[in-house]
Amino acid sequence: METNNLKSLDGGTINSAINENVNDFTRVMNQVDNNIEKTEMRTEDMQPDKNGKDKNGQTAETQVLTPGNSHVEKGEEEYCFPTVEELLCREREDILSLRRLPYTDIDYATYNWSVTQGCFKLSPGCKHCYAQVIAENQSKRSDTRRFKDGFKPGFNEGLLYTPLHDTRKGIVFVSPLGDFGHADITDEQRRAAIEVIQADETKVFLILTKRPETLVQLFENIPVPSNCLLGVSVESEAYLSRMDTLRKIASDNLVVSFAPLLGGMKDINFDRFVWVLIEGEATRPMGNARMVRTEWIQSIIEQAESAPIPPAIYVKQLGNNVDGMVKSKAQHGYLVKGVSYRQYPQVIRTILKNTDEELEKMNMQQKKDKEMKKERSTTKKTTTAGTGTEAEALSHVIPLSKVVKEGAKKGKVNNLYGTWVVEGEVTVIAGDTNAGKSSVTYQMGLDAASGKNTLGFPAPVKPVVDEVVYIDTELSITQLGQRFGGITISDRMKYIDATAWDLEKILSEIETIAKEWNKKKVLFILDSITVAATGSITAKVAKELMKRLKLICGRYNVTVITLMHTRKRDKSKPIEMQDLAGSAKL
Structure with missing residues (x-):
């Protein structure tokens, strides 16, 4: 096997390939850091023309490499896994995404890893899919590359090694904008992602799917990594069979997500399930949200607590429509009859060496950091004073007349x-x-x-x-x-x-x-x-x-x-x- 190329998915072979890729990744990223001021990481500066020259007529420092024979065969089709240097020849957006996992808006997780994306609606829970809305909105933008095919399922090869370069610990939500178990994602691609999870000892990875049969097939011949939690989404009693299907996998770290919860459920079998996630539906506009009843949530909690081995329970949100009362999800909150259920399973607490309170604080802090970063970004965009680094340094200096005008709109002090x-x-x-x-x-x-x-x-x-x-x-x-x-x-x-x-x-x-x-x-x-x-x-x-x-x-x-x-x-x-x-x- 050539260095840096994922040619095979056999046992330890891919692990050595991953290590090679990580080492090469660090080497190339250090080179990028050293040259970042000169190149500014712009695509037009990095991509050579047919004569190997950049836009200034100089010989390009980084050449576009051909995949060579780096591939996994599947019948008459073949999938080429890129080398790290190939990935670094892409646009600035892709390069930066290689370096760190983005924070997630999901309360019970810390980061997102969009190694796959896209899906097709399968059951009633998919009706108001937030991921599809995001994809459709971004596909209309002329500058987007990620959702150029809309919400069509696909494998993001450029993000495959990101967790290995990001040394921060936390809970990683896998494929938040798609279904990791979708049939259009090949087992080879899924297996490559699982091997990356296996190699990352600093994080816990959570995979949720509405198609557990594909995960059963995937793990017939390979073990489930100890830091990987496998879960199914179940919106109503009619789909409890997904839990039975997932139980066919040889793992004691199973998860069920009742999201969005659309009906009451009886006789739930929580055998080998260590985490129960519950949330009511939240939509835009919020009047479209389907109702969740408090008694449905309470029933699931009581059944989980009375299980032979009670799983951890995490109520993320009650949603927009609770017992027929429509409000914002923030107003409804996440308390069930005044009680907070924000528990993490023992496997997560053991690997990350944190208590429930510490994990919740860590995840909430990521959300605060993300909100503050977004606010700073908005301030920079609306500031007109100066240009370049000057504008960034003085982004907090704004005209007093603008502040007074905004204050006047808010009326008198009450x-x-x-x-x-x-x-x-x-x-x-x-x-x-x-x-x-x-x-x-x-x-x-x-x-x-x-x-x-x-x-x-x-x-x-x-x-x-x-x-x-x-x-x-x-x-x-x-x-x-x-x-x-x-x-x-x-x-x-x-x-x-x-x-x-x-x-x-x-x-x-x-x-x-x-x-x-x-x-x-x-x-x-x-x-x-x-x-x-x-x-x-x-x-x-x-x-x-x-x-x-x-x-x-x-x-x-x-x-x-x-x-x-x-x-x-x-x-x-x-x-x-x-x-x-x-x-x-x-």
Whole structure:
């Protein structure tokens, strides 16, 4: 076998070929990095003409190589696996994609690996296929190459070795814009991808398909890599047989994805399934989404939890249409009757050496990084000051007139209660112990949720918030019942028992809720920071607290009222700033 060419898929032969490709990949990429300023990685600079010259008339440093006899035979057809140097002769978009796996928008995964793409609709779950919409939209662009054939299934040879060059750990979702098990993808191509998975010890790979029979055929003669999870998508009870088909594969790391969940299911056999993924349908426009019932989700969870070996359960989203109520997927969130199911199977925790909480934090951080990168990209595109590197360096410098104009469009600042609780800001209410701060603030929350004016302050005449979240660090449920039992409480008023939480846990919870309800107007009442804080409220603690709260308010446009006790003082005199702990920073 010639160096760098995948000529055979026999046992260790392909592994040595992969190693050769990785070594050659690193060598060539280092060469590219050294020349990147000169070439700028442009296709016209890299591709030689028929005389071997580039556009400047110079001899091209990188020549287009012919595939030679690098191929896998399949009857009368043959498929040529490219060498790394061949791949580097392609367009800039392809070259950059070789270097790192892109982040995914899928909550339970970290990266995407689009080694295959495209599909044809097979069952009702495919009706609103998001991948097809993306493909069709991109195929209309004149500058696209990836979806030039629309959503026709295909193998992306240029991305075959990407995971091996990307040394970051994480969960990789395989073929997010297609079905890895589609018949138009050959077993040779699938097997090449599996060998890459086998060679990558830093990641866990997740493959989902609606065509498990092709995976059964693929793994008849080759083992399933220990870091590879095989899964099927099941949208309704009529397709539970896909789980039985997948069970024919000799693997104990099977996954089932009930997505989109379109009906209730009984007698589910979870034998050898280690992960259950659940999500309701989300569409654009959201009114097209088919309904998911909470009882369907709850039934699956109960069956999974009662299995002889209970699988991990991950509810990604409830979708747009929950029990007939249509909202954004962010508004519906992912909590099932107030409970979060975001569990990862033991195989993932073992390989990646992370807990459920650490994996969730890692995956969510990737989404934040992606969103921030997208925001920076948008800012660069809309900035007109300077050109080239100057424009990039000064992308944050924009005309004040533009900012003022945008601000004017948003109208006046809204007062949520009286003239001192302002929408999108933090309000601190301080007073002596037992002065009635909790009672007054609790009633303010009820007024903001219901539109009443119980206290007589200048107040809303209609509900001005969608949700009020009362975070209690002091009172027991019995005390709450005694204190507020005779008051009519709006359904908009929510309660969190934070009596056992520290300040960091509370701030984290506020940010989580604010993110999930990012389309809603939310008022948080924290009663109180004095009790929640470990130790005294020093100036340093107060500064960090206000910084965090203001950041959350600004990022998610939520409002926070927080209560604070005064220090021991002479109560015959009015409260002064010096009576407040950390007052200068507050």
